[in-house]
Amino acid sequence: MSDNWGFIALFSLIALTVPIIGLLAAWLLRPHRPGPIKQTTYECGLETVGDTWLQFKVQYYLYALIFVLFDVETVFLYPWAVAYNKLGILALVEMFIFLAILAVGLAYAWRKGALEWV
Amino acid sequence: MSPLLLQQIAFMVLAAISLSGAWGVIRAHSVFVSALWLILSFVGVAGLYVMLEAGFLAVIQVLVYVGAISVLILFAIMLTEDVMGQAEPASQWPLAVLIVLPFFGMLAKAAFTADWQLSAGSVAPPEGASISAETAKLVTTAIPAEQGFRLPGQVVMLGRSLMTEHLLAFEVVAVVLLVALVGAIVIARD
Amino acid sequence: MIAMHFLQASVGWIRGLIAGQLGLAADALWVDLAIWLISALVILGVVQVGMLYATWLERKFLGRIQDRLGPNRVGIFGLLQPFADMVKMLTKEDITPAQAHRGVFNLGAILVVPPAIVVFAVVPVGIGLIATDLSVGFLFFISVASTAIIPIFMAGWGSRNKFAIIGAMRAVAQIVSYEIPQVLSVVGVLLLAGTLSTQGLTLAQGNGGAGDAIGYPGLWFVLIQPIAFVIFLLATTAEIERTPFDIPEAESEIIAGYHTEYSGLKFGLFQLSQYFMTIASAAMASILFFGGWLAPLPFLQRIGPLDLGWFWMGAKTIFFVLVFMWFRGTWPRLRSDQLMGFAWKVLVPLSLANLLMTGLIGYVTQSSTNLSGQPLLILLFFAVANALLLMATLWLIGWWRKNSERPRIRFEQAAAGELPPAEVAA
Amino acid sequence: MPAIPVWWYLMVATGLFSIGLYATLTRRNAVNVLMGVELMLNAVNLNAVALWRYASPTVSATVDGQSVQLLSTLDGQVFAIFVIALAAAEAAVGLALIIAVYRSRRTVELEQLDMLQG
Numbered sequence: 145m146s147d148n149w150g151f152i153a154l155f156s157l158i159a160l161t162v163p164i165i166g167l168l169a170a171w172l173l174r175p176h177r178p179g180p181i182k183q184t185t186y187e188c189g190l191e192t193v194g195d196t197w198l199q200f201k202v203q204y205y206l207y208a209l210i211f212v213l214f215d216v217e218t219v220f221l222y223p224w225a226v227a228y229n230k231l232g233i234l235a236l237v238e239m240f241i242f243l244a245i246l247a248v249g250l251a252y253a254w255r256k257g258a259l260e261w262v
Numbered sequence: 263m264s265p266l267l268l269q270q271i272a273f274m275v276l277a278a279i280s281l282s283g284a285w286g287v288i289r290a291h292s293v294f295v296s297a298l299w300l301i302l303s304f305v306g307v308a309g310l311y312v313m314l315e316a317g318f319l320a321v322i323q324v325l326v327y328v329g330a331i332s333v334l335i336l337f338a339i340m341l342t343e344d345v346m347g348q349a350e351p352a353s354q355w356p357l358a359v360l361i362v363l364p365f366f367g368m369l370a371k372a373a374f375t376a377d378w379q380l381s382a383g384s385v386a387p388p389e390g391a392s393i394s395a396e397t398a399k400l401v402t403t404a405i406p407a408e409q410g411f412r413l414p415g416q417v418v419m420l421g422r423s424l425m426t427e428h429l430l431a432f433e434v435v436a437v438v439l440l441v442a443l444v445g446a447i448v449i450a451r452d
Numbered sequence: 453m454i455a456m457h458f459l460q461a462s463v464g465w466i467r468g469l470i471a472g473q474l475g476l477a478a479d480a481l482w483v484d485l486a487i488w489l490i491s492a493l494v495i496l497g498v499v500q501v502g503m504l505y506a507t508w509l510e511r512k513f514l515g516r517i518q519d520r521l522g523p524n525r526v527g528i529f530g531l532l533q534p535f536a537d538m539v540k541m542l543t544k545e546d547i548t549p550a551q552a553h554r555g556v557f558n559l560g561a562i563l564v565v566p567p568a569i570v571v572f573a574v575v576p577v578g579i580g581l582i583a584t585d586l587s588v589g590f591l592f593f594i595s596v597a598s599t600a601i602i603p604i605f606m607a608g609w610g611s612r613n614k615f616a617i618i619g620a621m622r623a624v625a626q627i628v629s630y631e632i633p634q635v636l637s638v639v640g641v642l643l644l645a646g647t648l649s650t651q652g653l654t655l656a657q658g659n660g661g662a663g664d665a666i667g668y669p670g671l672w673f674v675l676i677q678p679i680a681f682v683i684f685l686l687a688t689t690a691e692i693e694r695t696p697f698d699i700p701e702a703e704s705e706i707i708a709g710y711h712t713e714y715s716g717l718k719f720g721l722f723q724l725s726q727y728f729m730t731i732a733s734a735a736m737a738s739i740l741f742f743g744g745w746l747a748p749l750p751f752l753q754r755i756g757p758l759d760l761g762w763f764w765m766g767a768k769t770i771f772f773v774l775v776f777m778w779f780r781g782t783w784p785r786l787r788s789d790q791l792m793g794f795a796w797k798v799l800v801p802l803s804l805a806n807l808l809m810t811g812l813i814g815y816v817t818q819s820s821t822n823l824s825g826q827p828l829l830i831l832l833f834f835a836v837a838n839a840l841l842l843m844a845t846l847w848l849i850g851w852w853r854k855n856s857e858r859p860r861i862r863f864e865q866a867a868a869g870e871l872p873p874a875e876v877a878a
Numbered sequence: 879m880p881a882i883p884v885w886w887y888l889m890v891a892t893g894l895f896s897i898g899l900y901a902t903l904t905r906r907n908a909v910n911v912l913m914g915v916e917l918m919l920n921a922v923n924l925n926a927v928a929l930w931r932y933a934s935p936t937v938s939a940t941v942d943g944q945s946v947q948l949l950s951t952l953d954g955q956v957f958a959i960f961v962i963a964l965a966a967a968e969a970a971v972g973l974a975l976i977i978a979v980y981r982s983r984r985t986v987e988l989e990q991l992d993m994l995q996g
Contacts, residue, residue: 148584149312151488152573153272155583158492159569163562163721170542170717183550185613185713200340202450204625205977207792208330208337209446209970211628213439214800215330216966218635219322219959220424220432221807222591225642227421228814235425236811238433243804245436249443250800258447259796261789265481273882277890284897284917293907294609295556300913301602303894307920310887311958314931319955321591326962329598331916331969333628336605338973339909340621342980358903366896373888417588417648419952420959428956435963442967446974 206258210250217246273313280306293339301332318417491583495572503727504534509770510777517781546716551612560606561718567599568728575735576651578745578761589650590642593736594635597691597729601627604710607722611713619709622788623693629792630690630697633799637683640810641673641740650736654744674741676834679806679841681741683799685775688733690795692726695780697791734772735765742768802845809837887928895921908976908986912969919965923958930954 224239253259283306286299304327311320424432471483508523508530515522523530548554574589576582586592601624608620642648645656657672674681690697711722738744745761747753754760786794817830894917901914934951980986 148586149317150268150484151492151584152312152570152586153309154485154488155492155495155573156566156570158496159566160562162496162569163565163724166542166717166721167562170544170546173542174716175543175545177545178547180550183547185549185551185611200337200621202341202977202981204621205334205337205341205450205974206447207625207629208334209450209974210443210796211632212326212330212334212966212970213443214632215326215635216439216963217436218632218639219326219963220435221636221639222642222648223318223417223421223424225421225639226646226648227418227425228643228811229646233815236815238425238429239811240808241433242436243807245433245440247801247804249440250796252444253447254797256447256451258451259793261792268481270882273886277886280890280920281893281897284894287910287913287917288897288901288904293909295553296910296913298556298602298606300916303917304920307894307924310890310924311927313882314887314927316927316931316955316958317586318588318591319927319958321588321595322959322962325591325595325598326966327916327920328602329595329631330628331966333601333605333624334969334973335909335913335916337621337624338976340617341977342909342986355904358900361903362896362900365899366892369892369895370889373885373892416952416955418646420955423952423956428960431960435960438964438967442970446970449971449978450974 203258203261206253210253210258213249214246217242269313273310276306276309276313278306279303280310294336297332297335297339300335301328304328304332316416318420495583496569499569499572499728499731502731503724504538506727506731506773507537507723508534509773510780513774513777514781517778541717541720544716546718547713549611549613549713552713553610553612555610556606557610557713558718560603560610561714561721562603563606564600564603564725565721565728567596568725568732571596571729571732572735574650575732575739575765576654576744576761577765578759581745581761582651585649585651588648590638590648590653590736590740593650593732594631597732598627598631600725600729607714608710611710613713616710616712619712623710626693626697626791626795627691629795630687630799633683633795633803634687634691636800636803636807637680637687638740639803639807640677640680643807643810643814644673644676650739650744654739654746657743658746671831672741672743672746675831677741677806677810678838679802680810681737683803683806684740685737687795687799688737689776689779690791692729692733692776694726694730694776696783696785730773730776731769734776735769737772738765738768744768798845798849802841805841805845809841813837884928884932888925891921891925891928893921894918894924906987908979908988909973911988912972912976915972916965916969919961923961926957926961927954930957 220242221239224235228235280303283299283301283303286302287296290296290299304323308320308323308328311317311323470486474482474486511533512522512530523533526532526536548557571593573583574586574592576585604620604623604627608617608623611617641653645653647653647656711719714722743764745765747760747764752760752764813830813833817833898914898917898921901917902911903914905911905914930951930953934954976986
């Protein structure tokens with residue numbers, strides 16, 4: 145296999161050590177003077193009121209949902225695009241049917257207001 | 263140290279990552295942390311795909327599972343669970359163990375004893391398998407040295423395969439995705 | 453055609469040297485590992501220095517835009533400023549809130565860095581000068597970059613701070629929304645190049661690349677895919693959360709978003725990874741649309757035996773880094789609803805239309821023999837199609853804006869006298 | 879040539895599947911149950927890809943004067959890609975259901991979701 149994934153493995157390990165080495169160096173150099181006031185949750189100097197948990201609106205989920213389905217679509221689009229030269233008119237038509245079906249989905253989401261930030 | 267040993271070490275590390283990620287999913291005290299362990303498991307499996315020479319699939323695994331499905335799960339947790347909520351200890355674990363252990367034993371036995379008819383290693387083309395010179399050019403990633411240009415490799419093969427042999431499945435997936443989109447929007451909105 | 457040259461030959465020479473030092477055959481595993489290690493460290497060094505000076509460049513450049521000098525005290529032209537910043541970051545006290553989930557909080561800061569470094573493995577700076585030329589190179593870049601949302605989520609959740617969690621949710625919603633136009637806009641380019649490898653994408657824009665086969669010799673993709681380029685640039689700016697798409701960390705609205713609770717070097721790590729991603733995205737924009745390490749004119753490609761690929765790649769990358777900074781210097785921040793609407797209602801349909809157009813023209817030019825080999829005619833084809841697409845888009849946006857009722861905010865309703873006086877008073 | 883015996887991969891897949899099954903059986907939180915399902919799907923994919931890699935016929939061909947070993951199909955990868963696409967759709971709908979249930983019942987604990995009991 146000529147794809148050099150071994151390098152990726154090594155490089156990932158090295159990349160992971162970068163922040164760790166940095167934090168170790170900082171741990172040696174920086175002052176350590178924690179205090180109860182210092183370690184309170186930051187809220188512009190005011191005391192935190194209530195729970196950290198907020199009720200998020202379902203809008204966030206709808207964006208993630210449409211994103212996931214379009215992300216899956218790219219999984220099919222990329223091999224198609226790369227193989228396109230060798231495929232001819234049939235592949236073009238097939239892909240347009242695929243895209244049209246998903247475009248219907250996008251149009252539906254649009255009409256139903258799933259794309260509105262409220 | 264030989265390349266084989268290095269490969270085996272890499273396999274061990276990746277298997278440990280994916281299994282410990284899965285273990286974390288059932289041991290973690292909060293749903294959010296559970297989801298993080300799940301993501302670790304996905305990454306480990308992607309690494310195993312690389313070892314199986316399915317580079318495209320590995321990248322897709324990271325893109326879809328780590329980059330997309332995990333976002334969906336994390337958003338759903340944010341929307342439903344008390345963010346800091348602690349999961350209660352599992353209730354029916356003795357029963358579950360009673361089901362899972364024999365199941366595991368059965369699968370493991372099958373993995374060892376079944377005749378998988380492994381053919382990797384056979385140098386001669388098996389009966390009925392033929393490959394055209396053009397396809398051969400597509401699958402290989404050999405680089406003609408003086409051009410310094412890489413042939414596109416497996417991805418082209420995949421694209422072809424999707425557009426020809428698996429065309430029906432390909433278009434059905436589009437419909438499934440559409441139905442999922444419409445259904446999920448209808449369900450999730452009030 | 454690009455021949456074997458100095459730098460490629462020197463790789464073989466280094467290989468022999470290392471093998472000699474270790475007393476091994478030139479194809480032994482250890483030699484491979486040593487070369488990997490060396491190239492990893494070289495990339496890391498270059499990227500680190502690039503990151504440090506990107507911070508300097510940003511402050512200098514923004515200073516100029518705002519008619520001031522920028523850093524000018526530490527060293528000549530403030531050139532040592534990044535190092536002073538580094539010392540400051542390292543010696544600042546690091547506070548972990550008592551409320552925070554320590555593990556997730558700290559791990560979030562650590563994990564935000566590696567993806568931003570690993571993407572550089574597929575950035576080519578010349579023939580043979582790429583750490584690993586994966587056949588799925590560009591997809592590798594996209595998927596590794598997309599994992600960056602997990603540490604953001606970890607930072608937001610681990611802090612147990614309302615502002616942090618809001619910032620994280622907004623950041624993730626924005627990043628995932630803009631990822632779609634980003635990946636869709638590139639499909640046209642992939643279609644013309646016929647490969648996902650970053651090296652192949654570069655070469656497809658040169659003489660004798662893959663583009664040759666379907667008749668695009670020596671054209672940078674920005675010339676035949678201008679709309680895709682603009683979509684890619686805007687979506688990328690949003691992906692790396694730079695102004696005008698920096699709502700998730702809008703410091704005047706939700707403190708500092710998901711890194712509200714971070715201090716000292718942990719805060720620095722978030723900044724670090726953002727600069728890494730800025731440089732990587734600039735590099736990717738130049739690879740996809742501006743010919744990567746190819747010189748603008750063939751005779752500028754090398755001096756004698758020395759290939760100038762690294763120079764052109766560096767120059768183009770710095771240019772795009774400056775473009776990102778220029779965006780930040782000139783444009784105001786978008787509103788949340790405009791931001792999400794822009795991604796889904798403008799960029800995604802436009803990139804789908806662009807894909808359709810590219811597919812059709814690609815098919816026509818490839819199947820008719822009298823067109824291939826005539827770059828000017830193909831350029832004309834794409835120019836007309838792009839212009840038509842742009843006009844259609846602008847007309848549609850205008851039509852839609854005119855015909856859609858924008859929900860007016862209370863302030864406007866009050867100004868128009870549409871609210872009863874009692875409610876205005878309230 | 880793969881140097882690692884195929885049962886190593888099959889054992890990892892078995893482990894993942896069993897843990898996923900355990901998660902779906904024991905966890906009370908519906909999101910956690912879904913995570914178990916995702917684990918099982920991953921195990922299935924890993925199994926399919928491993929068997930594809932080891933059991934699909936290889937063909938020796940001559941490309942540019944070099945003899946290379948080629949896999950004659952990519953069916954394992956294609957299968958896995960379809961499974962990933964369906965997993966995405968399943969997660970999208972499943973989580974939408976969980977959110978919808980949460981909105982009406984204020985809980986995602988499966989044991990408390992007994993509205994179908996008489």
